[in-house]
Amino acid sequence: MFSALVLDDSGGEIQAQIRQLRPDALPRAGREEVHLEVLYSSLNYKDGLAVTGRGQVIRGDYPIVPGIDLVGRVLDTAHDAFEKGDHVIGTGWQLGEVDWGGYSQQARVAGRKLVPLPDGLAPAHAMVIGTAGLTAMLSVMALDEHDVSPGDGAVVVTGASGGAGSIAVALLGALGHEVVAATGSEAAHAYLRSLGADRIVHRRTFEDGPGRPMESARWAGAIDAVGGDTLATLIAQLERHGSVASFGNAGGHELRTTVLPFILRGVNLLGIDSNTCPNDRRRTAWTRLADLLSDAHLDRIHARTIALEDLPQASEEVLAGEVQGRILVDVQGDG
Structure with missing residues (x-):
């Protein structure tokens, strides 16, 4: 039994x-x-x-x-x-x-x-990572594959104090990116800095949507757990040829944007699906998670x-x- x-x-x-x-x-x-x-x-x-x-x-x-x-x-x-x-x-x-x-x-x-x-990863730590961490790693891999590299500029993570957001902050920090964490929780600031966030902005910075189809370029890349108007704002604020990896809809499933950031700045919207991700890519992601996340991070x-x-x-x-x-x-x- x-x-x-x-x-x-x-x-x-x-x-x-x-x-x-x-x-x-x-x-x-x-x-x-x-x-x-x-x-x-x-x-x-x-x-x-x-x-x-x-x-x-x-x-x-x-x-x-x-x-x-x-x-x-x-x-x-x-x-x-x-x-x-x-x-x-x-x-x-x-x-x-x-x-x-x-x-x-x-x-x-x-x-x-x-x-x-993966070798060296404790079973308990694997589930501290779980789907949230796999999603975060797939997001970081997608940015890397679209030429968002350390030194290119700031990468912002929305929903940063949540499970996937926390791990995304840690992964980006471990890789040497300039990491900006977006959160509505003041109590999470010290936590996010301990994971590798260089700066913290309030989530309200993004949640009202963009004022114009294209705003001042601020981000080399972004990882978005929120969707809705937050994602629309990120798209409008990406630098030329920047990318945003999107996997969440806590802020709504509708996306109100225009084609202008895509055709005038060449930005990329990258959908992340950890549910049916092919197993070869999963194995790669889990190996990288085991390598990049220290026991202290976890x-x-x-x-x-x-x-x-x-x-x-x-x-x-x-x-x-x-x-x-x-x-x-x-x-x-x-x-």
């Missing part, structure tokens, strides 16, 4: 309960299935929506185990890439949305949805550790914007 946080739909009301399950209760994952002992997961904004029953995160059948991230030890495998005892990471690929996810002490996952835990980004039974309350805190950094879920322990 093992424990899992299970969501069920009771007449349109989503209920989250810790249940004791047997391995045969786990849905099968196909011919290349990997049976895991899950060690850690994490709590993302999307997970908070799922656990509290808000939004349209769950697209599979109930009952379901949420949790879009996991790291675990292979108990048994039908996938050639892994052996018993290997440590692997699972993020995205509909884990915790369609397929049963990481809030369970055991899981069955298709091998194609897993990547090896200790600062790690907000706290919780157990499975703490997830409903912690989900409310995440949705209310009360969490700075990343929450680690100790799936096997008591937090």
